[in-house]
Amino acid sequence: MIAYIRGAAVLSPQKTFTKPGFPDEIIHYPDSAFLKCLEPNYRDYIDPMVARRMSRVVKMGVCAALQCMKDTGIDMPDGIIAGTGLGCLEDTGKFLVSIYANEEKLLNPTPFIQSTHNTVAGAIALAIKCHHYNATYTHRGFSFENALQDALMQLSDNPSLHILAGGFDELTDHSYTLTKRLGLWKNHAVDNFSLYDDHSRGSLPGEGVAFFMLGGQKGTHDFARLVSMKTLFEPDVKDNGTNITRFLREAGTGIEQVDLVILGNSGDDKYDRIYDPLTEGVLANKPCAAYKYLCGEYDTSASFALYMASLILKYQKLPEHSLIRGKCPEHINRILLYNHLRAKNHSLYLLERC
Amino acid sequence: MPRVFITGIGIISAIGFDAGEVYQSLRNGRSGVGKLTLIDSVYQDEIPVAEIKANLQELMRIATPKINGYYTRNALLGLIAARQAVWQAALDRETLRDTALISGTTVGGMDRSEGFIKGYLAGTNKGMIRQVSGHDCGDSTEKIAENLGIKGYMATLNTACSSSANAIMMGARLIKQGKAKKAVAGGVDCLTRFTLNGFNSLMILDRAQCRPFDENRNGLNLGEGSAFVVLESEDDVVRTGKTPLAEVGGYGNACDAYHQTASSPEGHGAFLSMQKALDMAHLSPADISYINTHGTGTKNNDLSEGVAIERLYGNNVPPCSSTKSFTGHTLAAAGAIEAVISTLAIQNNCLFPNLNYSEQMHELTFVPIQKYRPEFPLTHVMSNSFGFGGNNSSLIFSRI
């Protein structure tokens, strides 16, 4: 199931939305407990009478989607599919708090309406009056992959289609506090450039929004070709190497053909150790790069990695500090991306230069 | 592309703890709508709901999860229903390892999270943090997977009230494209203070039993439940000699794109999803024997859906009913619950009624089924599920 990445629009803690910006310019966060997105001027994209009701993440989602459509010249996709691990948290929190604050009486309906996970995909469809296929997936570290899988299947059925597929997750004050209590994050602020030297428990929380325009047929200005994608639920650590080999074989290639590997190292020692047998085994001679030091850890972070991989293939250069192993290859024609979210949700992507 | 069959069904709802009980309730006109007892709310005496009369401990006893963990009400309901389906389809442990699991839910673990928040608001270091560990929508799906030993492709959808309809659609698509041999697909949503207050703030909750498609309808009754179906390809069914229950004949997903919550007056999205389902099944409107409508009982949905039905079916609207008058509106679970109900209708050749109906809507010419009708042969059944955000889905189930 092949898809061509026609274009993408990404909001992240890096300058991914502005031009010039990422990956030539990398923002250094020398002392941060979390990473937050750089935001555009929403007024440039959304009518204030429409935006007034939207939470931050919904505005970001709509902006990214509209920019992606503008960049690719496809103003009516044949489907809109989004993935999000935790949905629209800010409004969920707002409504929950109001239930208790007002003892269930006289509650404002707006935050409830805006709290549903499918608000972003719905808002995009509303903005362009798109009556085509519309879906939202929400399954932890598979959320973005679920959305992509759906898109890939549609393109496989009908390669002439264009599908707008994306991932989004936001970090709110409450969600940070609660997930910190669950032990997910570092206890201290970090320098994102030294995230992988830290070797302590917990990762660096982040957030992001990314929308991709996917086509089933080769275009003239494609960023990259997504050759294959696979998800694995709680695989045995000892099988990880064979899983990679099998994945590549099923895609008609092998590890020898891979020029660069992008890994989902998050800075959390416990979970990053899962990559060690791979970098010492099947990936032993491969240059490896990381990406979560740029965007932080969140359920749909692989969408940022997909964007980064696409840019690397198109422009043949790596972001500063991304290489964590080996030397930068001279030509990068094929990238393997491997991410897992706290050992439960593993995903593999194979991308090729167009 | 291979045909996709339903080989197992599982359901737990306010009208029954399994398919047998649900069928008996439907044929005997026994609605599950009544008083709210299990959630602490100022609306306990005011807002009727279709509640499953079992608290968490009782659900734990029924679900008997094998894997240690923190279980939300959703996870338990989902496990109960999914296991019934898997058992009926006789899927063994080895088969389940390669089986896909697609679920739909909107509330996730909110029943536990909202309990936690009260303490947390008094002090951010207060409360048992474990209570929010199952908050996200993927939690119940993974709990089902872990307990049943499912390791195939896994996904969870949240498209509001059409979530589990889309889950069944995705399950069927995976099989048709050869991405999975079998799929367990469905959904779950339990009652929560969050949704109770959310829908109340929208002023669309009836203070009496809901009256779908009635001129004097006044809103919906929230319900809770879970349902799952096992989907298998025709080859697999033939090879194993199973007797399938129904075929997933067609499906359609379209977006109304009219408003965040309201459906368009002409029911554009509804019309499109129904038309898409018919096109996919290579059927015409005349082929549909029964429509299980979305029929929530709100002024807006029933008008929008009714207009769309008349646009599509013209003067030949088939018998239709909303079984939400029995089960309440189970949000994400509705699509799957109604898929199971549609399958029961096909299996038993009967029509289930639309309760609490007395006056025809002035805008429509058709009238829903008012009494249970046995010995009514069904060939193709259409089931509609329309969600906030304009997420409209229609499924067609066919006799084999």
Added chain:
Amino acid sequence: MEQLIAKLKNEIIEVLNLTEMTPESIDENAPLFVEGLGLDSIDALELIVLLEKKYGLKLSTADEGKTVLKSVRSMAEFIRANNKG
């Protein structure tokens, strides 16, 4: 009455998050829904909550809502008529 109208305009701007508007830009006699400000059904609910929260006035039917919420002036008159403003 004019003071009440001015107060209402500010409250409406706040509760409906009309950040781009000022009280001066809202015509108290113009329709609030469909034309004029172009508010929708969610805004209607928010205004119903506003009337009850700030003025203790409950709208009993949807039709009553349509009349009362026609314009800022009709809202003010409703409040005055019920001795609440």
